[in-house]
Amino acid sequence: MVVGPGQDCAVLQTDAALWLxxxxxxxxxxxxAPEWLSPRQLxxxxxxxxxxxxxxxxxxxxxxxxxxxxPPAYRERDLRALQQGIVAAGRECGAAVVGGNLTRATxxxxxxALLGTAPRRIVTRQGARPGDHVFxxxxxxxxxxAVRSLRRxxxxxxxxxxxxFREPAPRLRAGRILAxxxxxxxxxxxxxxxxxxxxxxxxxxxxxxxxxxxxxxxxPAYRKRCGSDLRLALQGGEDYELxxxxxxxxxKMLQRQRARLGCPITxxxxxxxxxxxxxxxAEGRTLQLDTHGFDHFRT
Amino acid sequence: MVVGPGQDCAVLQTDAALWLxxxxxxxxxxxxAPEWLSPRQLxxxxxxxxxxxxxxxxxxxxxxxxxxxxPPAYRERDLRALQQGIVAAGRECGAAVVGGNLTRATxxxxxxALLGTAPRRIVTRQGARPGDHVFxxxxxxxxxxAVRSLRRxxxxxxxxxxxxFREPAPRLRAGRILAxxxxxxxxxxxxxxxxxxxxxxxxxxxxxxxxxxxxxxxxPAYRKRCGSDLRLALQGGEDYELxxxxxxxxxKMLQRQRARLGCPITxxxxxxxxxxxxxxxAEGRTLQLDTHGFDHFRT
Numbered sequence: 001m002v003v004g005p006g007q008d009c010a011v012l013q014t015d016a017a018l019w020l021x022x023x024x025x026x027x028x029x030x031x032x033a034p035e036w037l038s039p040r041q042l043x044x045x046x047x048x049x050x051x052x053x054x055x056x057x058x059x060x061x062x063x064x065x066x067x068x069x070x071p072p073a074y075r076e077r078d079l080r081a082l083q084q085g086i087v088a089a090g091r092e093c094g095a096a097v098v099g100g101n102l103t104r105a106t107x108x109x110x111x112x113a114l115l116g117t118a119p120r121r122i123v124t125r126q127g128a129r130p131g132d133h134v135f136x137x138x139x140x141x142x143x144x145x146a147v148r149s150l151r152r153x154x155x156x157x158x159x160x161x162x163x164x165f166r167e168p169a170p171r172l173r174a175g176r177i178l179a180x181x182x183x184x185x186x187x188x189x190x191x192x193x194x195x196x197x198x199x200x201x202x203x204x205x206x207x208x209x210x211x212x213x214x215x216x217x218x219x220p221a222y223r224k225r226c227g228s229d230l231r232l233a234l235q236g237g238e239d240y241e242l243x244x245x246x247x248x249x250x251x252k253m254l255q256r257q258r259a260r261l262g263c264p265i266t267x268x269x270x271x272x273x274x275x276x277x278x279x280x281x282a283e284g285r286t287l288q289l290d291t292h293g294f295d296h297f298r299t
Numbered sequence: 300m301v302v303g304p305g306q307d308c309a310v311l312q313t314d315a316a317l318w319l320x321x322x323x324x325x326x327x328x329x330x331x332a333p334e335w336l337s338p339r340q341l342x343x344x345x346x347x348x349x350x351x352x353x354x355x356x357x358x359x360x361x362x363x364x365x366x367x368x369x370p371p372a373y374r375e376r377d378l379r380a381l382q383q384g385i386v387a388a389g390r391e392c393g394a395a396v397v398g399g400n401l402t403r404a405t406x407x408x409x410x411x412a413l414l415g416t417a418p419r420r421i422v423t424r425q426g427a428r429p430g431d432h433v434f435x436x437x438x439x440x441x442x443x444x445a446v447r448s449l450r451r452x453x454x455x456x457x458x459x460x461x462x463x464f465r466e467p468a469p470r471l472r473a474g475r476i477l478a479x480x481x482x483x484x485x486x487x488x489x490x491x492x493x494x495x496x497x498x499x500x501x502x503x504x505x506x507x508x509x510x511x512x513x514x515x516x517x518x519p520a521y522r523k524r525c526g527s528d529l530r531l532a533l534q535g536g537e538d539y540e541l542x543x544x545x546x547x548x549x550x551k552m553l554q555r556q557r558a559r560l561g562c563p564i565t566x567x568x569x570x571x572x573x574x575x576x577x578x579x580x581a582e583g584r585t586l587q588l589d590t591h592g593f594d595h596f597r598t
Contacts, residue, residue: 007423008352009319020308023364030403053307065322067410104329111366113412
């Protein structure tokens with residue numbers, strides 16, 4: 001960075017010529033209840049959900065700018081904690097906060113625009129082909145389960161579950177390896193829920209998919225609380241895991257890289273011709289699903 | 300642009316290695332009343348206030364990402380008009396909208412992050428030196444006058460005045476010439492009001508200034524309505540003109556470039572030692588001012 005915060009613009013200089021640019025907002029009452037997150041945690045999360053978009057393209061976060069829309073009663077020390085959370089999460093991911101804007105509003109919201117360097121091979125949502133295997137990192141449904149518990153207030157939420165909601169772990173390392181080595185044909189981060197985000201890959205790639213719910217990776221906490229009810233894992237959202245498609249010929253390469261990814265990766269389905277997304281249950285029966293899913297947290 | 304909207308990130312490629320990055324938000328009830336601007340005008344303005352920050356650094360807008368925070372009742376055709384306004388204003392300024400995000404909120408707000416290429420010589424708010432002349436482009440106070448009239452609802456506002464509020468004209472051409480030719484020692488855009496923004500230059504450059512109110516450029520509409528009352532011109536805000544400091548040795552170069560700037564430019568004061576911002580009235584008397592000014596639209 002040549003010129004930092006406090007000017008009309010930050011000035012950025014680098015050798016890399018290919019950039020990623022993304023924007024995302026967290027709004028109080030829509031994406032979180034203020035009592036669910038400390039200001040510092042909220043700052044961290046605001047950055048991390050953006051970093052997850054960079055991870056989904058295989059890139060490396062570098063620079064971000066932040067807009068704070070803040071109610072008049074919001075305390076200055078909370079605003080400082082918010083900022084510190086963003087800066088800390090940015091630093092951990094290799095990115096600098098280079099500018100910001102502060103405005104009044106009735107509703108607290110944090111909007112971050114994040115600029116990252118792109119991998120040598122660009123991966124989009126558009127490259128999936130019939131026959132490709134569908135993989136997902138980590139476990140699904142934990143953040144949605146934490147939100148449901150926080151919302152009902154009737155179930156004590158374990159620290160691990162809370163963390164899955166409060167502190168997404170963008171899969172930057174996995175994303176970079178999967179993209180740069182040319183292992184994946186399409187990739188997206190799971191923010192709206194598995195079914196909806198796999199639907200995005202299908203729509204953009206003009207293909208269909210078969211999903212095997214029994215193969216969807218679940219945490220022990222999820223199994224304990226939800227048993228065989230997979231709704232939150234399939235449609236909950238806010239997982240911030242990577243969902244990708246791998247051509248048959250690349251599966252061996254994926255197996256060789258598996259230990260380097262920094263997270264588990266699990267095969268959960270197959271890309272098909274046609275344009276439908278189907279669920280194959282444990283008995284091999286096909287159940288048609290609404291590919292739009294539903295916006296779990298936002299309605 | 301290599302990859303456009305609809306992915307997790309936009310992918311950008313260019314030869315230039317030096318970038319400017321800025322973010323700004325317009326919030327309903329804070330920066331505007333919905334009845335003051337059509338959705339398309341609001342979209343245009345959202346882009347143009349960001350472009351003004353790029354102009355203040357002498358840069359060229361290139362790529363932007365947009366966050367829309369939208370109440371549930373907001374009509375889809377208004378959202379489309381908003382988007383079209385941003386795209387149109389971007390295109391006129393040489394920039395492409397490469398991504399976006401849509402979220403619910405109680406209050407309409409538009410946040411834009413704009414990436415621009417930097418000029419060969421970077422200009423900041425920090426280079427002003429005692430003896431430098433203070434210049435400002437265009438005329439001041441018109442947007443504040445338009446807002447006051449719209450707010451009171453008691454004075455018919457002329458189309459020209461309305462335009463100064465609705466459609467800021469970022470001084471991109473003037474900014475580029477002033478920066479690239481090394482004419483100015485410091486520059487900022489006047490968004491918070493002349494006194495406050497000159498205060499920013501003084502603080503960042505660790506200097507003071509003498510301002511001559513009688514020299515502040517006013518439009519015929521402003522003179523007609525406000526006579527000798529200069530409060531809106533000095534402290535009104537939302538002018539989106541360029542305020543810059545020019546070393547004595549560069550004044551002749553400025554005069555030679557004047558016709559190319561695309562707007563008038565007027566000398567309104569001088570940078571001094573010390574750290575105070577003083578007003579010199581028509582009779583040569585000094586009046587001390589609160590350099591913080593006041594946040595006219597926002598309180």
